[in-house]
Amino acid sequence: MNAPTPNIDSFLSIDNLTVEYPLSRRAKVHAVTEFTAHVKRGETLGLVGESGCGKSSAARAVMQLPRPTSGSVRLDGQELTTLRGAALQHARRKFQMIFQDPIASLNPRQTIRDIVAAPLEIAGIGTKEEQTAKVAEMLDLVGINPDQAMERRPHEFSGGQCQRISIARALILSPELLVCDEAVSALDVSVQAQVLNLLEKLKGELGLTMLFISHDLAVVKHVSDRVAVMYLGKLCELADAETIYRKPVHPYTRTLLAAVPEPDPDALRDRVELIPGELPSPVNPPSGCRFRTRCPFATARCTDEVPAIREIAPGHTVACHHPLMEHSAA
Amino acid sequence: MGEIILDVRNQRTAFATGRGMLQAVDGVSFTLERGKTLGVVGESGSGKSVLSRSIMRLLPGTSMTGPGSQILLNGKDLTAMTENQLRRMRGPEMAIVFQDPMTALNPTLSIGKQIMEVLMFHLKMSKRDARAKAVDLLKAVGLPQPDVRVDQYPHQLSGGMRQRVAIAIAIACEPDLLIADEPTTALDVTVQAEILDLLQRMVRERNMAMILITHDMGVVAGRCDDVAVMYAGKIVEKAPVRSLFSETRMPYTAALLSSIPRVTDPPHRKLDAIEGRPPDLINPPPGCPFAPRCRHAEDACNRAVPELTGTADHQWACIKPLNTEAAA
């Protein structure tokens, strides 16, 4: 068995990240368990999985919102999980986040100028005039006319425009890492395409590193260099985007990909049939492999032993006792 | 031709709003045969849900139906019926499944009781028969352990299981027409695939007609016989599913298809976004509603609203349809 290659050149290093939410003295939600991923500077890591698999918890733990239960998050060599107070506030300039609901994430009572300027205001950067000039520059960058938008309020804008405004706000402190949590999921496809193209353009122009979380596998493929698949708090498989979609070896990745409805009446639909039943609770996750209660390939070993993360090809890691290496997916 | 279950004639539905009349559904006509599934696809606000509620006659008091609108279900005009008559139609002749299954479920009643109520009201079944039939229905929709689950409450079920129960209620009285309005939008992809399979199987086994409403071209591609594309309250293209994808006529349909990210694309492909947004339905532009965003628009497009034209199979509302020379 090969241990994953250590990633010395990674810009964002997430190691053994664990997030637990206590429910009572004895019970807790195991939202993320020992998640490890490394992202190079300028790279986009996509994070996919179904609702409740821990994607958003992992993203928030990277943001230190709140701090993870255990594990390490290093950004450009700096450990974030031990930073406190002013030091954490200062480090925050380097990593920013955008959320799913574009309209709800903007304060309805504030003007667009004040919303976008808020990070500068909090960090105490610049005079009022300098801040306004910077806001205009950012709005321009995301394709919103500053002269028309500055003094208006969020409800006067569409969902797509509000998401552009959130992006302007997230980028105003020139962060190096942008975390997007379902950032385009609430948008119609035509508008979603506009925002995805914008994110790709900005990433190139500004050299951003991105963590892009979505339940939509097609969207993730469009923006990601590498993709991590999660199930019930655990990493299943991580590889470059092309490999994950062409040669997935984890049974869950296969299942997920096969279920994507393709906009093509002639697409082959060779579905992997799941064992019927409910998604187990993250309060009492199954022993061994967490996917075993639904996995058609499960054996006794899958019940007894947690599958270790193995590197099966350079940069392609998988946590499964019986990866589907022989067959290759279409 | 098969037996026509539903005949929608010039349906117009408007809402009185503070800013004026909002024409949510604007002259929609189509027919649907037994055993067939019609996909209705469009972006949010295009009128899909108002159309489905217009057919079910489940509209709020602020709505107005056009004077020339008719909805014939099994030959009977729903627009001329009283609420009492409609109540007897909903269940045995038509039923709807919503995006949020809780719209159809009562949180304070066990799921078994809810199915039994429907059976006892419409089919006049005895309590004991209704309970047995409820268990059968839960089994048919793939609920595990139906004889135990029958006594459970909606909150004890996952979203996917609740949608199965909502489908069980919808099909309980064997309706001729089933409308599913974004039935899987709130569900995960693996659950979505299972629910769509289930709907398809129910339609086939019970020989119903189905209208499957969705914003997702991927969902219609694999599940429908015909597809109607809606934009600004109108059907702007309607065709057998294969023709819609391979012989697209309406520029809006084409633009929508090429703005979709696909798992088969190479990573980082630039998407063909449609710039701008749909028109205001209170003050729509005078001509083609898509003209302000259309790459092929010319002056004539702004003069009059293009009529739906074409063949019996394939229709489009565009004065400069795409690929017409290439067509067979």
Ligand SMILES: Nc1ncnc2c1ncn2[C@@H]1O[C@H](COP(=O)(O)OP(=O)(O)O)[C@@H](O)[C@H]1O
């Ligand atoms: N009760 C209502 N009152 C006023 N306007 C409404 C009402 N219901 C829907 N609308 C409007 O009708 C249009 C079509 O809506 P809808 O049918 O819900 O679209 P879709 O289902 O395609 O997203 C939208 O502009 C919407 O805001």
Ligand code: SF4
């Ligand atoms: S470890 Fe076993 S149960 Fe888990 S995915 Fe692999 S084969 Fe399936």
Ligand code: SF4
């Ligand atoms: S009628 Fe004109 S504006 Fe409308 S879709 Fe056709 S070409 Fe475009």
Ligand SMILES: [Mg+2]
């Ligand atoms: Mg709707």
